[in-house]
Amino acid sequence: FADIKGQDAAKTALEIAAAGGHNVLMIGPPGSGKSMLASRLPSILPPMTIEEAIETTKIHSVAGILPPGVSLVSERPFRSPHHTLSCASMAGGGKNPRPGEISLAHNGVLFLDELPEFDRSVSEVLRQPLEDRVVHITRVSGTVNYPCSFILVCAMNPCKCGYYGHATKACTCTPKARLAYTAKISGPLLDRIDIHVEVPALDYNELSRTEPAEPSAEIRSRVIAARAFAAARTEGALTCNGLMTPADIRRFCRMDDAGGRLMQTAYDKFALSARAYDRILKVARTAADFDKSEIIRKEHIGLALQLRSMSKKYWQ
Numbered sequence: 001f002a003d004i005k006g007q008d009a010a011k012t013a014l015e016i017a018a019a020g021g022h023n024v025l026m027i028g029p030p031g032s033g034k035s036m037l038a039s040r041l042p043s044i045l046p047p048m049t050i051e052e053a054i055e056t057t058k059i060h061s062v063a064g065i066l067p068p069g070v071s072l073v074s075e076r077p078f079r080s081p082h083h084t085l086s087c088a089s090m091a092g093g094g095k096n097p098r099p100g101e102i103s104l105a106h107n108g109v110l111f112l113d114e115l116p117e118f119d120r121s122v123s124e125v126l127r128q129p130l131e132d133r134v135v136h137i138t139r140v141s142g143t144v145n146y147p148c149s150f151i152l153v154c155a156m157n158p159c160k161c162g163y164y165g166h167a168t169k170a171c172t173c174t175p176k177a178r179l180a181y182t183a184k185i186s187g188p189l190l191d192r193i194d195i196h197v198e199v200p201a202l203d204y205n206e207l208s209r210t211e212p213a214e215p216s217a218e219i220r221s222r223v224i225a226a227r228a229f230a231a232a233r234t235e236g237a238l239t240c241n242g243l244m245t246p247a248d249i250r251r252f253c254r255m256d257d258a259g260g261r262l263m264q265t266a267y268d269k270f271a272l273s274a275r276a277y278d279r280i281l282k283v284a285r286t287a288a289d290f291d292k293s294e295i296i297r298k299e300h301i302g303l304a305l306q307l308r309s310m311s312k313k314y315w316q
């Protein structure tokens, strides 16, 4: 992250995503650094455990993509499939069933760049694996299961021309074309993304800065500490907050009075669904883990709300 200038909101979002295993959507104009930010996410994730490295190696080996001479994949995978890929390449399967992109990304990051360009059927096949973290592939000889636990990162422009909401450039899309663009994204998929963040164009001051930003290693050490705090709460049963079930959420996400009041206000004001409510609590839980706080405070709820509601304007 040292060579990524500015984009503090996006960096915070990715840091929280790394600690909690939350899925992220980044929205911004061309060239603002979305692809760059996504590709650096593995550098702030904790190193893989030996068990994770073995699992990932097995999948890469079955898929035949293990580079010659490599016996163990030790870096977390970063997969960035093109939007023209088929459902079978995404989920796995086909004539000679092979693990798909979702399994190749196991223990790492799956990056969908230009999200609206993906075929709806391709993003629909992500629904079940995102919930279950395992994919069942049917073949002639029976069913095979491949694990697929990954952080999903998506990127998109705010509209077809790319400049809606831009500080200096005008958007040339009609309101109708703008809405048609964001409407291409599958609702159920969007619903499974806990964090939405804007990645605006850099202003000249930020771009021309020469001092390096905070290096990945420092961010990673905070991520590791936050994960350790969270893991102690569940005695290691859950590796990250993103995996909490509704029952876990009831049990582990207690708010203080001010946090509860803010949540209630937001619930009424934004007409949140029960599912959105749970997602906000999960992200707030992760924010509180950075502060080593068992109780979720108002500022944690505030941050989680911000990370959720930022993109609303692009859908209305």
Ligand SMILES: Nc1ncnc2c1ncn2[C@@H]1O[C@H](COP(=O)(O)OP(=O)(O)OP(=O)(O)O)[C@@H](O)[C@H]1O
Pocket: 003, 004, 005, 006, 007, 028, 029, 030, 031, 032, 033, 034, 035, 036, 037, 156, 157, 202
């Ligand atoms: N915040 C940044 N700090 C440093 N360099 C940047 C930043 N943003 C963009 N760049 C430079 O611009 C190039 C393009 O950035 P990137 O591909 O990440 O943009 P993008 O947001 O993915 O754009 P698009 O919407 O066109 O895909 C990068 O390779 C990098 O050299």
Ligand SMILES: [Mg+2]
Pocket: 034, 035, 036, 113, 155
């Ligand atoms: Mg890009």
Ligand SMILES: [Zn+2]
Pocket: 159, 160, 161, 162, 163, 164, 171, 172, 173
């Ligand atoms: Zn536009």
